[in-house]
Amino acid sequence: MSTLQPAGHLYIHIPFCRSRCHYCSFPSVAVQAVPEKAYLAALEAEFKYHLKGWPQASLPLGTLYFGGGTPSLLSPSFYLRIIDLLAGRLGFYHDPEITLEANPADISQEKIIGYRSAGINRISLGVQTFAPEGLQLLGRRHDGLMVERAVDLLRKGGFDNLSLDLIYAWPGQSRIDLIKDLQKLAVLAPEHVSAYSLSLEPGTSLAKDVASGVLRAPSEDTQVEMAGLLEEGLGEVGLYRYEVSNFACKEHFRAQHNLAYWHLEDYLGLGAGACGGWRCRKEEHHWAERYCNIHDPFAYMQRFGQMNALPSSEAGSAEFWQELWFEKEIIDRKTSFVESLMMGLRIRQGVSLADLRVEYGSQTVDAVILQARKLRTAGLVDWDDCNLWITDKGLLLSDTILDHLL
Numbered sequence: 001m002s003t004l005q006p007a008g009h010l011y012i013h014i015p016f017c018r019s020r021c022h023y024c025s026f027p028s029v030a031v032q033a034v035p036e037k038a039y040l041a042a043l044e045a046e047f048k049y050h051l052k053g054w055p056q057a058s059l060p061l062g063t064l065y066f067g068g069g070t071p072s073l074l075s076p077s078f079y080l081r082i083i084d085l086l087a088g089r090l091g092f093y094h095d096p097e098i099t100l101e102a103n104p105a106d107i108s109q110e111k112i113i114g115y116r117s118a119g120i121n122r123i124s125l126g127v128q129t130f131a132p133e134g135l136q137l138l139g140r141r142h143d144g145l146m147v148e149r150a151v152d153l154l155r156k157g158g159f160d161n162l163s164l165d166l167i168y169a170w171p172g173q174s175r176i177d178l179i180k181d182l183q184k185l186a187v188l189a190p191e192h193v194s195a196y197s198l199s200l201e202p203g204t205s206l207a208k209d210v211a212s213g214v215l216r217a218p219s220e221d222t223q224v225e226m227a228g229l230l231e232e233g234l235g236e237v238g239l240y241r242y243e244v245s246n247f248a249c250k251e252h253f254r255a256q257h258n259l260a261y262w263h264l265e266d267y268l269g270l271g272a273g274a275c276g277g278w279r280c281r282k283e284e285h286h287w288a289e290r291y292c293n294i295h296d297p298f299a300y301m302q303r304f305g306q307m308n309a310l311p312s313s314e315a316g317s318a319e320f321w322q323e324l325w326f327e328k329e330i331i332d333r334k335t336s337f338v339e340s341l342m343m344g345l346r347i348r349q350g351v352s353l354a355d356l357r358v359e360y361g362s363q364t365v366d367a368v369i370l371q372a373r374k375l376r377t378a379g380l381v382d383w384d385d386c387n388l389w390i391t392d393k394g395l396l397l398s399d400t401i402l403d404h405l406l
């Protein structure tokens with residue numbers, strides 16, 4: 001649902017890393033060697049079976065995203081095979097966005113040439129911070145010099161759409177540390193930045209150290225102050241905030257794949273730990289569906305390894321899929337509306353009221369606008385004929401605003 005042209009969106013999860021970062025709760029396992037061949041075969045099998053039920057199977061892909069895990073551990077030939085398969089079965093729009101997440105430590109000239117010729121045209125580089133003590137605390141396996149070298153090689157290799165990931169408000173980070181990160185980042189001149197304040201995920205070693213008092217997380221006030229410094233620092237070098245945590249130098253460089261998520265467009269997810277979702281609009285109580293695959297890549301590979309040996313009736317059965325899905329949700333129309341509003345309001349230009357009216361009816365939208373009047377008087381939200389958005393003043397109160405709107 002958006003003003004973007006109708007296109008398919010596909011996410012492929014690469015659940016392998018060289019080592020585990022101290023803050024990470026993403027589905028991935030640490031391996032010395034990635035079983036590329038077996039994982040590729042499993043992805044191909046999953047893709048083949050999704051094609052039967054995926055509503056977007058007739059649309060060419062507008063965006064493709066390889067996330068992880070650490071996709072840059074894998075060889076260019078792995079990506080060439082997948083992209084060729086997708087080009088043959090779905091096709092791509094002219095100039096699709098094809099992103100690969102990379103660790104600066106993995107970047108080599110050879111890989112860059114291979115990724116580029118496979119069709120990858122956007123790299124999202126996990127920088128997180130340039131401070132050695134910060135990188136050590138987060139458990140990253142690269143240093144600041146590797147980031148500079150990686151960006152240099154990527155530019156020379158023809159990548160003109162780079163996104164750098166930053167983490168701020170890690171235990172012990174000072175305002176000066178953050179300013180230094182922003183200065184170094186400015187020199188690298190990325191087209192896009194994703195910046196997240198460190199989230200202490202339960203079960204991670206960093207969360208345990210904070211809970212036991214070994215480390216101290218910055219106060220909420222410091223986090224708010226750092227968020228302000230970040231927006232100011234990135235703004236000074238021409239990167240404007242277009243979503244709560246994302247900044248781009250031009251509209252063209254906004255992350256098209258992520259915009260599809262925020263517009264709650266349909267997307268397919270392949271791989272261990274991947275999620276996908278779409279609107280099926282069957283009935284009020286069955287408006288959309290969402291699934292998440294099992295996290296364990298070895299169980300995933302085993303499952304799909306078996307698939308080719310099974311008769312197709314058995315491989316396509318509900319029981320087969322139930323074992324693969326870690327979660328499958330049926331979403332009713334009201335919940336789908338709440339999610340659309342919540343995701344759409346993350347974008348600075350706001351949620352499209354016209355799209356909401358088409359999908360959920362004018363009455364539902366008018367009720368929200370009625371609630372929004374008080375918030376507009378307080379300067380927290382605003383709207384025009386097209387969109388409803390949260391103002392700069394309202395940004396830090398997003399959750400409360402949403403509660404008031406519903």
Ligand code: SF4
Nearest residue numbers: 017020021024068069
């Ligand atoms: S590289 Fe990414 S996915 Fe892998 S452990 Fe670190 S944060 Fe998690």
